[in-house]
């Protein structure tokens with residue numbers, strides 16, 4: 208077996224890690240962790256640490272680590288049929304079963320599911336389907352996609368453009384021209400402190416309408432949004448936001464893509480975030496919770512209105528030229544089937560609602576009054592604590608001080624993983640949906656101690 212030092216050296220010399228400061232890592236100045244195992248809400252590493260994972264990996268290990276049912280389903284699938292493609296009507300028992308299970312759980316009005324590998328490619332699929340749709344309808348100009356600042360939709364060319372975070376654009380020549388951004392429904396950072404939630408929803412609507420007016424509705428194909436903004440800061444929308452936005456989209460014949468990569472399959476205490484907020488999307492993007500990350504798999508769920516046009520399109524033009532080698536990979540599909548069964552049998556959607564509400568309440572009570580906590584917010588098994596320099600003035604820390612990252616580091620020393628969200632001093636929590644109340648208490652206790660230590 209390799210020693211820890213050997214592994215660390217190979218890692219620095221060979222492995223280009225995603226979302227990492229490459230130069231610091233290569234010089235050995237950035238943290239390294241070699242993860243070896245996991246059980247429930249905890250992971251273990253080569254240095255002998257056992258850490259409570261308050262972020263479920265990257266909000267994806269929803270059923271928790273070490274689920275033997277899923278491991279066995281994957282092993283059995285690999286033995287029976289490790290791979291066959293899904294082109295031209297081919298499938299496997301696992302992929303067909305999973306398609307039925309996804310559609311049985313999908314919000315009303317959805318017609319079919321397309322399987323890919325991860326959230327980014329599922330969004331790419333959805334954007335292509337939107338463009339195809341408008342071409343079939345004879346509206347070749349109607350192609351632009353509206354996304355929100357602080358939205359996160361992936362880091363490919365189109366999806367990185369949709370993502371409304373500067374880090375993902377800087378020096379990559381993004382966003383592409385077809386993507387335009389509008390206001391994030393981020394009430395805490397409203398432009399004027401005297402605005403009520405209702406005023407702020409009105410402000411977001413005005414911004415959207417002005418953008419549509421400026422660009423021309425005949426050039427805008429779709430609006431994409433996460434039911435709750437995730438990577439942009441874990442921000443639930445103010446009351447009435449989605450109803451008001453959907454009314455504008457309908458008035459201008461603009462499709463809605465609900466990016467449910469984080470919220471899909473239970474995280475908000477409902478099967479989909481669309482159910483939670485009454486969204487009526489034309490397309491849904493999902494990934495993470497579909498397999499709880501036991502294997503890579505995504506699902507683009509297509510609404511009936513789109514589906515009718517897609518069928519018409521192939522009658523007129525032949526085969527839809529879109530597919531990946533690994534679309535509906537049987538091993539991913541087997542993981543998905545076992546995962547969804549486990550979510551049902553363990554009642555994890557309900558647990559996300561109840562323990563998630565408990566986590567949010569406890570967090571509010573423990574740190575909500577701290578002089579440097581500006582906002583504690585969340586929904587279901589999502590929670591965020593926003594740190595500020597001055598709470599009354601809503602003045603933020605200078606980004607270079609890295610206060611959020613310092614609190615996260617202090618938490619890690621105490622054995623709890625939180626995430627310093629990439630824009631602002633925001634501590635993010637998205638634990639596995641199987642979190643217990645005791646584990647929620649531990650997260651809260653460590654957060655409070657660490658904030659007290661750093662601030």
Ligand code: PLP
Pocket residue numbers: 265324325326327328330359360361362433437438466467468469494
């Ligand atoms: N959409 C949302 C809402 C996400 O949070 C993410 C990833 O965090 C993605 C899309 C991209 O998914 P992936 O990283 O699997 O490509």
